[in-house]
Amino acid sequence: MANANQQGTTTVQLALAWGFVGIPLTLGVLQTLVNAMKLFQ
């Protein structure tokens, strides 16, 4: 986490950046997991 708390990048910016890519990816993974569960039914 070098430099994360120094002047420049804020925690909010980091959260926004990760959320921007993380939220759609998580939703997609969850959707795939739900479909994958059919293997075990």
Next chain:
Amino acid sequence: MSLLSILDRNHTIAKPGFSRWMVPPAALCVHLCIGQAYALSVFNLPMTKLIGITQSAPGDWKLTELGWIFSIAMVFLGGSAAVFGRWVEEGGPRRAMFTAALCWAGGFFLSAIGVYSHTLWLIYIGYGVLGGCGLGIGYISPVSTLIKWFPDRPGMATGMAIMGFGGGAFIASPLSVWLLGKFSTATHVGVAETFITLGCVYFFFMIVGSIIVRVPAPGWKPEGYVAPTESKGLITRNDVFVYDALKTPQFWLIWWVLCLNVTAGIGVLGQASAMSQEMFPGKITPIAAAGFVGLMSLFNMGGRFVWASTSDYIGRRNTYFVFMVLGFCLYCTVPYAGSIGSVVLFVCCFLIIISMYGGGFSTVPAYLRDMFGTRYVGAIHGMLLTAWSAAGIFGPVIVNYLREYNITHGVPKAQAYNNTMYIMAGLLVIGFICNFFVKAVHNRFHMKATDNRGVEPAGAASAGARA
């Protein structure tokens, strides 16, 4: 001119206080978008009914014709990564990401026109050629930047980005299905509108990535990180010029290691659904097989991060040794799993195999960095991706033709894949041997301090001392 200059490497140098953890999401913005390529098959069926709407009519495109779209895109992925690698490296990540966004979105727009006018060659040029160039440039654009920001964890950093490429389909697939549902009517299949929407969404995402991305200032290093002062084992502190790398046996040995690892994985990835149903008739239904394919995709994505991160601790060469040895054992186990009817063993084997397939992609940039230094790693990685294109031909051909050969010679369907598995195991033995012969690059290939080939990219925080 001034507008375009913000794309230059000089304008992307990070100011003091910039967190390096902003760079992985920037890279993911690009890789998650271009990873859509793995979900292109979602459009196959709708594009065979553009005229007939409910079913294929005379004049509608055939699946075999549509299959070429993906193949052309893959060829141009490898080609553009190889050709534009040096341009990407010297121009910086923002210019490369911006160009990739233009190509990728432009490919969708051109394809939408192709669908609207029912002109297949426009889709070949749009998604295949233009989109393929976007794939290649986008794929390599953040690699060297991430390695420079994370000299202490290069495997983990590149693993995160390349994981995005594997995960792109998870977003693209449901999104495309949803959009097709929204735009389709009783008299119209909404493929063109879906392409336009996807093009806009991906352009926005990739532009955000290009805005966020930064290169480290010269001499920057993470807090507490002490760069080794001399080469240690396979890890060099020197740089090799991009075209000199081609003259080293190490480049070609790693090329074969990647090609063989990908060949083994890609061959079964495309056939997993049919293979599981034919090896376990009655036990694995088509619905369960679809779930199996989804699970494999998750392991493909997860393996990219886990294996690349692991390589930071056990070394790149050792990681590939694990891929080859463990892969050999697992491929040999698959026929046994089929013979005893163990679905669990079969599924476990393939999930680990496919995680190593993904791991092979994500570990190789750090492997190249170890061998050839940081300065041209992106460009060298681009040239290495031709191994992927080659494996894209070898893998499916081996699996499909061997299956056909076995079936026409009276082998039961349940056992038709056994020889294929043993051949894949054999390929990994060759890969093991290639990996075994990878040694440190001879110092005659190292760039000298007086070497003025290429332009020293501003912000290239290569810690390597020149020979």
